[in-house]
Amino acid sequence: MKAPLITVDNVSMDFDGTHALKNISFELAEGEILGIIGRSGAGKTVLIHLMRGVEQPPTSGRIIYHVSACPSCDYMDVPSAAGKPCPHCGAVLAPLDVDLWNETNEMLKRRVMRRTAIMFQRTFALYGDDRVIENVLHALDDINYPPEKAINRAADLIDQVRLSHRMMHIARDLSGGEKQRVVLARQLAKEPFLLFADEPTGTLDPGTAKIVHTMLTEAAKTSNMGMVVTSHFSQVIEDVASRAILLVDGAIAKIGAPKDVIAEFMAGCEDTETFEHAVVGERIVEARDLTKRYISVDRGVVRAVNGVSFEIYEKEIFGIIGKSGAGKTTLSQIIAGLIEPTSGEINVRIGEEWVDMTKPGVDQRGRAKEYIGLLHQEYDLFPHRTVLDNLTDAIGLEFPKELAMRKALVTLRMAGFSEEKSKEILDRLPGQLSEGERHRVALAQVLIREPRIVILDEPTGTMDPITKIDVKHSIMHSRDDIDETFVVVSHDMEFVRDICDRLALMRGGKIVEIGKTAEVLAHLTEDERKVMSQNQPPAA
CATH class of the missing domain: 3.40.50.300 (P-loop containing nucleotide triphosphate hydrolases)
Incomplete structure (x- = not known):
């Protein structure tokens, strides 16, 4: 195994007294593809955000990046590059440990974050009215890539994700899988040494998802890029990861070979409830x-x-x-x-x-x-309003508080939450929920309006x-x-x-x-x- 790129040391994360992560510890080697699997609400997204350095710091613990840094410019690389010349200025790269959340030098944290990239779940984050190649050119412009070389570099990246036949298409006219590949090309334009992929193919059909999985693994091998991939789909972890972690209620339940981790995750997923044939x-x-x-x-x-x-x-x-x-x-x-x-x-x-x-x-x-209620795959919740607000006054339903809470709890249970969980999340913001939990809140937001037809x-x-x-x-x-x-x-x-x-x-x-x-x-x-x-x- 190569030298560690990241050490996650006894990290815990609390939200309003609720433990989202509990004493998480592991190492990620440079060039390694690590899969993180678990149920909705297990803590996958919270962990990936902490590892990238976004939102808020952990309640306790440390995340340390082991890098090689240029003493003369902002460039950073993987630890094995120590002693080599900086590709930007020629100075010799030196080993450096950066404590991501406790670093007194904020500039060091920003330098590390510039060498990472992320593919978000359920959103394609593209310039919809621009062509595919223009979307990639925007990403190159963001990192001040030399303009005279940008066209060829953008074309190379589009080739790498096998979209040359869509290069001149308007982004909004692409299929979901094609959009996700453009997103990947935009992230690769940043030349990251680590890519975070948070449920990258959750809304794609399995065949299209498999194409994106292939793109991810090929990109990692081509550029010696590490990856952290979160998912609750076993096939994503099986297709992409070389090692896997199972999160259960914010704690590591198992770490090891993807096949073994997946087997433990899938245990207990049988559906034993039966329903009578409906009379329409x-x-x-x-x-x-x-x-x-x-x-x-x-x-x-x-x-x-x-x-x-x-x-x-x-x-x-x-x-x-x-x-x-x-x-x-x-x-x-x-x-x-x-x-x-x-x-x-x-x-x-x-x-x-x-x-x-x-x-x-x-x-x-x-x-x-x-x-008629419609829950679209690209749903949106009001990010700065609580679950209760999202379910009631935020969509124009004005109830007395007591009735609003009663109606919200009933509807959350209809959307798949337990009674205890429904009460627990009422005062939380959407950002404090997992993606799967947000999806069910969005379903409840549709059901609370009492539609006759739900799409x-x-x-x-x-x-x-x-x-x-x-x-x-x-x-x-x-x-x-x-x-x-x-x-x-x-x-x-x-x-x-x-x-x-x-x-x-x-x-x-x-x-x-x-x-x-x-x-x-x-x-x-x-x-x-x-x-x-x-x-x-x-x-x-």
Whole structure:
């Protein structure tokens, strides 16, 4: 094993008396890829932020970077570079230990942080209106890369993430996996010696995620870059990491080979609860020959939805599946009333009346939208407001405090939280929650408005296996207890198989199969199965 790049020494982190991390200690070698796995709320994101030096310092403990530093300029490198000439000024690099959070010289901390990079979960952080190459050029400009060399360097980075065929595309027109590769190219432009990847592929379909995993490991090998990857998906750790840590309630439960750590993590993830077959009601949504066309600078006319027809029934859990780019999200936004179709019909029944969703106005689409809740995969919570505020007055629901708390607690339990956990998080800010917990709060934010139809766009993308089971149960109970109707847009075949009554399979903007879940899944092509099927737990 190479010399350590980072020593995490007995680190603990408390939030309002709650222990988020408990006495964490380990070393990360230069060039090593370390996977950190655990349930939502286990402390993965808190740990990765502490290691990078962002937000607030640990309650106790130290994070020490072992680097080689140039005495004449700001350049730093991995410890094995000590004694070599600085590539910027030629001075000899010298070994240096930087205590990241206790360093009296703030400049040393900033120098270390400039040599690290991060890929955030669930956000692509791109200039949406700029082309791919322009996004990478922006990153090079941020580090004052020589302008005369920038074009070639940007092209090299785009080649490295295998996106040369998308170099001139507008960033917003890319698929999720392509956007994530542009993000990777932007981070590699900084030439970091360490990359933090926090749930980097949580909202991507498994096939696309595997491509990004390959990009990450290749980038690490090409540039001798270390990585810390957090996830609650076992396949991410299996694909990427050379060593893994299992976090349980803020403490290290196991550290070692990824296969062994994953096996312990997956233990106890079985779902034993069963549900009665639901009796659905009358039609609540009906669509005929729906079409949505866009004009793209790069691709001309894009038929995101191309002549689809379907019906949805009360208390039904209706799934829309397909590969990335099939048109699933666009169709869900048409159902939600966020996008007006180019042509065709779509009507939603409110009470005993049918509302024409193609017509704007408070008596038409506006009326129906009040009863349709949408949880998009790119949801946002108000970061400076508590969970209670996010669930009540922050979205315009004005309750007396006592009723607000009662309603919030009931809704949080519907979203998969235990009664104890619901009470615990009411006064917390979103930043003090894990990503999976924030996702469930966002689901509760939809449910608290008492919609008749709930549309969930990739609802399991940021959830660990046990939380996924909790949310599955919350959806099933909501359907049974309060007559809720759900539209689930997902690439998680295991989830839709367990939860959906019927499925619509989309390819190229069209619905090519619609019917009972098992029948539609049987029509998946081998490529679709490979791309969309969630990975199963590893064999014991």
